[in-house]
Amino acid sequence: MSRKDHYYNKAKQEGYRSRAAYKLQQLDDLENVISSGDTVVDLGAAPGGWLQVAAERVGPQGRVIGVDLQRIKDLEDETLADRVETIRGDMTEERTRERVIEAAGGKVDCVLSDMAPNMSGEYSLDQARSLYLARMAFETAVELLDTDGDFLVKVFQGPDVEDLRSDVEEEFQYVRATSPKASRQESSEIYFIGKGRLTTPVRTGDELEVEIVDVGNEGDGIASVDGYRLFVPSTEEGETVSVRVEDVKPRFGFAQRIDRDADAETDTDTDTDTDA
Template sequence: MSGKDDYYNRAKQQGYRSRAAYKLKQLDSDAGLVSDGDTVVDLGAAPGGWLQVASELVGEGGTVVGVDLQRIDSIDGVETIRGDMTDEGTREQIVESVGEADAVVSDMAPNMTGEYSLDHARSVYLARMAFETALELLAPGGDFVAKVFEGPDTDALRADIDEEFEYVRTIHPDASRDSSSELYMVAKGRLTAPVREGDRVEVDVEDVGREGDGIAKLAGYTVFVPDTDPGETVEIRVTGVKPRFGFGELVE
């Protein structure tokens, strides 16, 4: 018996609804996606293997919400929304119900046609739907995961995701079948800053931080600027962007 088949048997023995549960376990182990007390939204959640794992990870103080067009049998402590993720009304319902999430995860996959280029394109479309939903839901610093079938459109999707997060990587979990072309885009640190690295902006320095750097504010976002003093108005180039603060340098 192969290691891949073993995941199916392990799921049955340990009470998980699908072997896919081990994919989320491995993704979380590799990337640190979910913490105790988090709010997690699982898109395309049926039959519920990922919901079971997410519920274990967030603990009693956390919240897990699953969304799928198919009915999801109840799981203690897990909320479910029945709807089609390609429908705008469903996405609006998720945002209204959840408000803000720490992690948005998606194991959505298209109905397979056997024509690889079509299946790849449809998987990218679903991943983009998940990505757009994540942008509306995630708190600053939140994380995002989406499954996609590898192909010519994967790089463009990754580049778009990378613009909205501190970094993105691709992971092929051990629990994926050897023959599968699926991979997971794992994006860490949702950026909600009004600037991006490389931007040049004029700022007013309002205060001084503990390390002696000037502190400027851009639409409520904090930027640390060395060699500046309160009261100065300076032009800076943004050199780094984090979820809740950034760094800049003076433009000579």
């Protein structure tokens, strides 16, 4: 029995609307993008296989908002249907985005996208369209996700996919590329999983001048950048120092002071000149 037949038949037997439901199950098992109580947005949700899985996993306190240009039929399971709201619209249009934000009541915890283009049979064209949809989903995720939220998106492998991954890495603490077992063997699709949405005022590699306003339990100085805590070793309260950001977490980060490095180089240059 082929992999296609296995997941198709399994979906029929278990009441899922598409074999793609198992992709989301496997991806979520891998990286836990959906948690109980989450508010989840599912882009390109028709026919509803991912909606079913997401509704199961958010639990009775969670909510799932499905968006698609096509009409999405209500879920047959009334318990799951009560957790789901569907919106018919185009996420490239501001009106649809506003409807999603209104339905979510603010920021969301997870954005999913299994969107794929209508296949033309010309791979280069289909791949370019897939990349466009993935970028649209990424832009939506950046707009909708709360701090530490997660993002899952499908894209066909090809030109500029690594550029997309680099852009996702700029906005998330961690990014993984993978293909679930439920993907067809001949498929070129991969999924990017972005964990931990960064909504911080700093990024790794930034150099800035900060004031040490406190000292942590481990003895590291603490600077505040627009309310964001930055831990800086070898500093004392009251100092103003130049630092380079080394690591960024959703709610705090780590930096190394660089003004001492500059002072050391100056001292070395002065010693050399004196010896000469």
